[in-house]
Amino acid sequence: MRFASLGSGSRGNATLIEAGGTRLLVDCGFSARETEQRLARLDVTADTLDAMLVTHEHGDHIRGVGAMARRYQLPVWMTGGTRRSHRCGDLPYLNSFSSHQAPFMIGDIQVTPFPVPHDARETVQFTFSANRLKFGMLTDSGAVTPHIVELLQDCDALMLECNHDPIMLADGPYPPKLQARVGGRLGHLSNRQAAELLSRIDHGRLRHLLAVHLSEKNNRPQLAKEALLDVSAKLEACLTISGQDEPTDWLEICSG
Numbered sequence: 001m002r003f004a005s006l007g008s009g010s011r012g013n014a015t016l017i018e019a020g021g022t023r024l025l026v027d028c029g030f031s032a033r034e035t036e037q038r039l040a041r042l043d044v045t046a047d048t049l050d051a052m053l054v055t056h057e058h059g060d061h062i063r064g065v066g067a068m069a070r071r072y073q074l075p076v077w078m079t080g081g082t083r084r085s086h087r088c089g090d091l092p093y094l095n096s097f098s099s100h101q102a103p104f105m106i107g108d109i110q111v112t113p114f115p116v117p118h119d120a121r122e123t124v125q126f127t128f129s130a131n132r133l134k135f136g137m138l139t140d141s142g143a144v145t146p147h148i149v150e151l152l153q154d155c156d157a158l159m160l161e162c163n164h165d166p167i168m169l170a171d172g173p174y175p176p177k178l179q180a181r182v183g184g185r186l187g188h189l190s191n192r193q194a195a196e197l198l199s200r201i202d203h204g205r206l207r208h209l210l211a212v213h214l215s216e217k218n219n220r221p222q223l224a225k226e227a228l229l230d231v232s233a234k235l236e237a238c239l240t241i242s243g244q245d246e247p248t249d250w251l252e253i254c255s256g
Helices: 032-040 065-072 080-085 146-151 166-171 176-183 191-200 221-229 233-238
Strands: 002-007 014-019 022-026 051-053 075-079 093-097 104-106 109-115 124-130 133-138 157-161 208-212 239-241
Touching: 002 032, 002 157, 002 208, 014 032, 014 124, 014 133, 022 124, 032 065, 051 065, 065 075, 075 080, 080 093, 109 146, 146 191, 157 191, 166 176, 191 221, 208 221, 208 233, 221 233, 221 239, 233 239
Parallel strands: 022 051, 051 075, 075 093, 133 157, 157 208, 208 239
Antiparallel strands: 002 014, 014 022, 104 109, 109 124, 124 133
16 A cells, blocks of 8 residues: 655645555545646556545635546545535536445445544545555544544554644734634644644554645644654654645555
8 A cells, every 4th residue: 555645735635545456536626737747746647546535625625626527537435515515516426425434445445434523514534444554544623533543543654634833823824713713623733733643542553654734824844743753753764744835755555
């Protein structure tokens, strides 16, 4: 199994996951053209994608979904709440699921959705399993629930939101209402909240820790790194921080 971020932040998010003969794109917050260009940097063409999954209907996660789905006749999976809220136009193959859905298969990959607190209709995140390996995603969540901790407990790799530093958010350019939204229970995880989650799971088994969705105005990569390494200095060996403008390299998850 391997994965890569095509870019992550308020201007667009997309994550590529591959296992066996299956290739999935989670969210598509870039235009179709930009998505194709970013895929090409990973030596991937869009016509080799098997499906897209959508976490929620905010533009930085769904902007290119409709165009990509129609151009490449891609099945799209989203919750019923997101389905009622999306503005993607007609989708050729649309599959709905519940945020409490039992695990389901897309090709060679087992997908487990789980609900997260965020200010959208029915926001979900996922774990993906194949060949006894497990990759977990947690972004766009204003809080960490016991259910989230349980679902992310056995991950071999984790993509984790480190959206903001609370001091930078409070002293930054956002008006009070937006500060309250970002820092509230239905907003985004701070560096400190991300670190607290790490301290509650078996982070010693992680082969990759990918920090994502860093705010360009309310965070700095060094602050996110320091918060995560406060949990364990050993995490530095597996830590990657995703930026907004470039894809990460492929991150391989291997057994043993």
